[in-house]
Amino acid sequence: GNSVTQMEGPVTLSEEAFLTINCTYTATGYPSLFWYVQYPGEGLQLLLKATKADDKGSNKGFEATYRKETTSFHLEKGSVQVSDSAVYFCALGRYSGGGADGLTFGKGTHLIIQP
Amino acid sequence: NAGVTQTPKFRVLKTGQSMTLLCAQDMNHEYMYWYRQDPGMGLRLIHYSVGEGTTAKGEVPDGYNVSRLKKQNFLLGLESAAPSQTSVYFCASSYRLTGVDNSPLHFGNGTRLTVT
Numbered sequence: 698g699n700s701v702t703q704m705e706g707p708v709t710l711s712e713e714a715f716l717t718i719n720c721t722y723t724a725t726g727y728p729s730l731f732w733y734v735q736y737p738g739e740g741l742q743l744l745l746k747a748t749k750a751d752d753k754g755s756n757k758g759f760e761a762t763y764r765k766e767t768t769s770f771h772l773e774k775g776s777v778q779v780s781d782s783a784v785y786f787c788a789l790g791r792y793s794g795g796g797a798d799g800l801t802f803g804k805g806t807h808l809i810i811q812p
Numbered sequence: 813n814a815g816v817t818q819t820p821k822f823r824v825l826k827t828g829q830s831m832t833l834l835c836a837q838d839m840n841h842e843y844m845y846w847y848r849q850d851p852g853m854g855l856r857l858i859h860y861s862v863g864e865g866t867t868a869k870g871e872v873p874d875g876y877n878v879s880r881l882k883k884q885n886f887l888l889g890l891e892s893a894a895p896s897q898t899s900v901y902f903c904a905s906s907y908r909l910t911g912v913d914n915s916p917l918h919f920g921n922g923t924r925l926t927v928t
Contacts, residue, residue: 701854731916733917738921739921739922740816740902740904740919740920740921740922741855741902741904741917741919742919743916743917746916786854786855799845799847799857799860799870800855800857800917801857802847802854802855802856803854804852804853804854805854
């Protein structure tokens with residue numbers, strides 16, 4: 698079945714540091730890939746997505762590229778801010794033609810940015 | 813801009829009690845989902861609905877029932893609560909099938925349930 702593996706957290710960085718959060722996946726076919734972010738006390742929000750190989754999703758300074766050859770979708774940001782502190786989830790589309798829907802999520806990576 | 817609203821926000825149950833979690837969305841979305849979030853487990857899909865009057869099982873449906881009598885509401889029921897159902901429950905909705913059409917999920921703020 699489909700699965701998503703994310704790097705373990707928490708990840709602690711200083712403000713203005715470069716961020717990479719690794720995400721790899723196992724899936725049947727070519728699912729769409731997503732990054733969601735969860736701020737304290739809130740539900741998840743879509744951060745960015747990519748629907749096919751070599752697509753790059755971007756939003757709020759974050760980027761991720763759909764790499765089919767390495768089955769990866771790593772999240773990057775050039776200069777993080779304290780306000781980026783949150784939990785980040787990598788996810789892939791569950792649909793495989795069998796009728797199921799929803800997303801398969803990774804376990805989440807807690808990011809802490811220190812001033 | 814209410815979006816997705818979940819009630820209640822917190823609840824404590826004793827083993828064997830029953831309860832219903834309510835999810836309401838005002839975006840006229842066709843598709844609705846219930847997830848549970850547990851430490852170190854990420855989010856797991858419990859049940860979902862592709863339209864009024866329909867429901868389908870997700871990854872972890874055992875011990876839960878759902879109903880979608882109105883398009884805007886999706887109810888999650890626990891008939892006999894167990895400590896293993898202690899979790900944070902999130903409802904979400906989407907305009908199109910999220911796994912097929914890449915339509916983003918819109919989440920509520922969650923319900924924290926403790927079963928003692």
